[in-house]
Amino acid sequence: MAQDQGIVIRRYRGGDQVEVLSLFSRCTLGHIRPAFLRGLRQTDNVGLALGVAVAAAVLSGGSLWAVAGACAAWVGLLLFLCWEVYAGYVRERLRSDMGDIEAHFLSHPDDCFWVAEAEVASGSKVIVGMVAVTRWSGEVAEGEVRGHGEDEGVQERCREGESERERPEQEEGKVAQLFRMLVLPGWRRRGLGRRLAQTALAFCSERGYSRVILETTTTQVAALALYSTLGFQKTATSVPYLAMHPARISVLRLEKPL
Ligand SMILES: CC(C)(COP(=O)(O)OP(=O)(O)OC[C@H]1O[C@@H](n2cnc3c(N)ncnc32)[C@H](O)[C@@H]1OP(=O)(O)O)[C@@H](O)C(=O)NCCC(=O)NCCS
Numbered sequence: 078m079a080q081d082q083g084i085v086i087r088r089y090r091g092g093d094q095v096e097v098l099s100l101f102s103r104c105t106l107g108h109i110r111p112a113f114l115r116g117l118r119q120t121d122n123v124g125l126a127l128g129v130a131v132a133a134a135v136l137s138g139g140s141l142w143a144v145a146g147a148c149a150a151w152v153g154l155l156l157f158l159c160w161e162v163y164a165g166y167v168r169e170r171l172r173s174d175m176g177d178i179e180a181h182f183l184s185h186p187d188d189c190f191w192v193a194e195a196e197v198a199s200g201s202k203v204i205v206g207m208v209a210v211t212r213w214s215g216e217v218a219e220g221e222v223r224g225h226g227e228d229e230g231v232q233e234r235c236r237e238g239e240s241e242r243e244r245p246e247q248e249e250g251k252v253a254q255l256f257r258m259l260v261l262p263g264w265r266r267r268g269l270g271r272r273l274a275q276t277a278l279a280f281c282s283e284r285g286y287s288r289v290i291l292e293t294t295t296t297q298v299a300a301l302a303l304y305s306t307l308g309f310q311k312t313a314t315s316v317p318y319l320a321m322h323p324a325r326i327s328v329l330r331l332e333k334p335l
Pocket residue numbers: 104105257258259260261264265266267268269270271272291292293294297298299300301302303304306
């Protein structure tokens with residue numbers, strides 16, 4: 078187990094589930110507000126709001142209530158779309174990989190799910206961060222991965238309870254996907270995100286991965302800054318959901334060779 082500043086990074090255990098799911102939901106839903114504010118500032122959205130206001134004024138014969146109502150409806154729609162992007166993602170992930178972390182992230186030696194556990198003043202322990210790695214398979218979207226965990230240094234942390242089943246794929250040129258990099262607000266900017274990422278990257282090197290891929294969104298500026306300092310580079314941009322267009326949210330794929 079890696080320990081620094083009283084925070085231990087260790088392999089996920091079944092008893093962590095409630096805290097991990099709550100951290101995952103809270104941190105992901107935390108992107109709604111910045112995405113909304115970013116969307117409001119987009120020049121074309123400002124233009125659209127003005128257009129809606131003018132149309133409402135013309136159609137209502139100059140009623141201020143109609144103008145205010147139309148603008149409020151446009152702002153409400155933007156907020157709803159931002160909410161839908163991230164809340165929809167949480168719903169989908171809780172039904173899939175996060176619904177069974179052991180099966181999806183800990184049933185193969187090439188995969189792992191770590192939590193960062195801190196001891197707080199009362200002496201109790203709280204989970205304040207997480208990160209996961211699985212093998213990436215070409216067309217599979219974020220999160221839709223099959224199970225596998227390990228690490229001496231890194232290996233010890235992921236050995237307990239792992240299955241020894243073998244993968245049928247070739248071991249050469251294998252690519253890892255990094256997931257669920259989250260740090261609880263209040264524990265950020267203390268180097269924990271970097272430690273979690275380094276733990277995952279060291280694991281990937283030890284497991285013989287040649288490259289690490291991850292996906293994030295343009296709203297996640299802290300994550301983008303962190304990944305940039307770790308040497309990740311953008312390789313693709315996409316807007317997979319209609320709801321992302323008005324809010325100008327894009328999914329970015331980042332990669333780092335090992
Ligand atoms: C991204 C995240 C995990 C970073 O965790 P963290 O513990 O705050 O990161 P660190 O303290 O290790 O920061 C490492 C470096 O990342 C960059 N960074 C982190 N947060 C930043 C921010 N808010 N603004 C700008 N740069 C930031 C800095 O370069 C920082 O180094 P420095 O502190 O020496 O300047 C955290 O902000 C988070 O959980 N965000 C929400 C969830 C998320 O978007 N996860 C990514 C999923 S793809």
